[in-house]
Amino acid sequence: xxxxxxxxxxxxxxxxxxxxxxxxxxxxxxxxxxxxxxxxxxxxxxxxxxxxxxxxxxxxxxxxxxxxxxxxxxxxxxxxxxxxxxxxxxxxxxxxxxxxxxxxxxxxxxxxxxxxxxxxxxxxxxxxxxxxxxxxxxxxxxxxxxxxxxxxxxxxxxxxxxxxxxxxxxxxxxxxxxxxxxxxxxxxxxxxxxxxxxxxxxxxxxxxxxxxxxxxxxxxxxxxxxxxxxxxxxxxxxxxxxxxxxxxxxxxxxxxxxxxxxxxxxxxxxxxxxxxxxxxxxxxxxxxxxxxxxxxxxxxxxxxxxxxxxxxxxxxxxxxxxxxxxxxxxxxxx
Numbered sequence: 001x002x003x004x005x006x007x008x009x010x011x012x013x014x015x016x017x018x019x020x021x022x023x024x025x026x027x028x029x030x031x032x033x034x035x036x037x038x039x040x041x042x043x044x045x046x047x048x049x050x051x052x053x054x055x056x057x058x059x060x061x062x063x064x065x066x067x068x069x070x071x072x073x074x075x076x077x078x079x080x081x082x083x084x085x086x087x088x089x090x091x092x093x094x095x096x097x098x099x100x101x102x103x104x105x106x107x108x109x110x111x112x113x114x115x116x117x118x119x120x121x122x123x124x125x126x127x128x129x130x131x132x133x134x135x136x137x138x139x140x141x142x143x144x145x146x147x148x149x150x151x152x153x154x155x156x157x158x159x160x161x162x163x164x165x166x167x168x169x170x171x172x173x174x175x176x177x178x179x180x181x182x183x184x185x186x187x188x189x190x191x192x193x194x195x196x197x198x199x200x201x202x203x204x205x206x207x208x209x210x211x212x213x214x215x216x217x218x219x220x221x222x223x224x225x226x227x228x229x230x231x232x233x234x235x236x237x238x239x240x241x242x243x244x245x246x247x248x249x250x251x252x253x254x255x256x257x258x259x260x261x262x263x264x265x266x267x268x269x270x271x272x273x274x275x276x277x278x279x280x281x282x283x284x285x286x287x288x289x290x291x292x293x294x295x296x297x298x299x300x301x302x303x304x305x306x307x308x309x310x311x312x313x314x315x316x317x318x319x320x321x322x323x324x325x326x327x328x329x330x331x332x333x334x
Contacts, residue, residue, distance in 0.1 A: 098299040103283040131299025137329040145170040147231035150270040157286035166192040189244035232259040234266040
């Protein structure tokens with residue numbers, strides 16, 4: 001988890017962003033509560049008394065924070081307590097489902113070949129529990145990305161209806177942020193940009209070359225968080241993006257110097273990156289609830305980040321190091 005000193009500094013830096021977000025979102029809807037509990041509340045629950053937040057919004061935020069912290073200590077220290085199966089087997093099933101295009105029944109048969117009799121619904125419950133946990137534990141170890149963003153949305157089927165998965169990558173193809181939304185409008189775009197700005201401000205600093213590390217070792221030890229705003233945002237011809245960017249600039253969340261480019265060919269990078277997520281959703285033939293979709297997609301996205309080498313100390317293509325990292329995050333001996 002982030003240190004209290006880091007969070008306090010971040011609260012001062014992101015005070016306008018937080019006010020803008022909580023004043024524009026309805027915290028009483030079930031979908032919004034689920035999203036807040038899984039994404040922002042772990043870091044933002046300490047910001048409940050930010051100056052300018054209305055009493056009702058402050059109360060809603062405190063209630064959500066209290067709801068999430070109940071039973072959280074046991075989960076963080078002993079994530080596999082009271083589980084019938086061994087922790088390494090649970091992580092193996094979760095990791096395979098999130099990494100490869102497999103259905104729950106495929107995994108059930110694969111485990112049966114190895115002498116392990118586990119029902120596909122049990123594997124489903126493991127994924128629903130540990131996919132968001134993997135995403136949360138991986139966040140502090142993400143490397144910083146550059147300031148050229150590619151933003152686009154793709155379609156995910158939930159209960160036979162299409163919902164929208166907003167995604168952003170940088171010019172190197174590194175995933176910045178993602179957000180599942182039932183709507184595709186300016187308000188959804190603004191929520192996504194607010195989430196992306198917050199997450200990029202929490203990412204770890206980039207590793208410096210060896211010759212620069214000695215000269216700047218003091219600067220790294222005295223590192224203070226800074227909000228990494230994008231230099232340019234590339235989007236397609238969706239009319240919601242210009243309105244969202246204009247509103248964020250008017251609210252002071254984005255500086256006026258941020259350039260918005262609506263050039264479809266520049267988004268080829270993120271269009272190709274959609275494939276890694278879409279091919280994982282096909283074996284399941286869609287989701288049966290918004291909450292289930294969001295929890296599963298969190299795991300898909302973070303495994304995609306690990307595959308691309310976006311976590312500290314893990315290189316792209318180094319599968320053994322990736323397995324060891326996931327085991328370390330959960331306190332399991334690899």
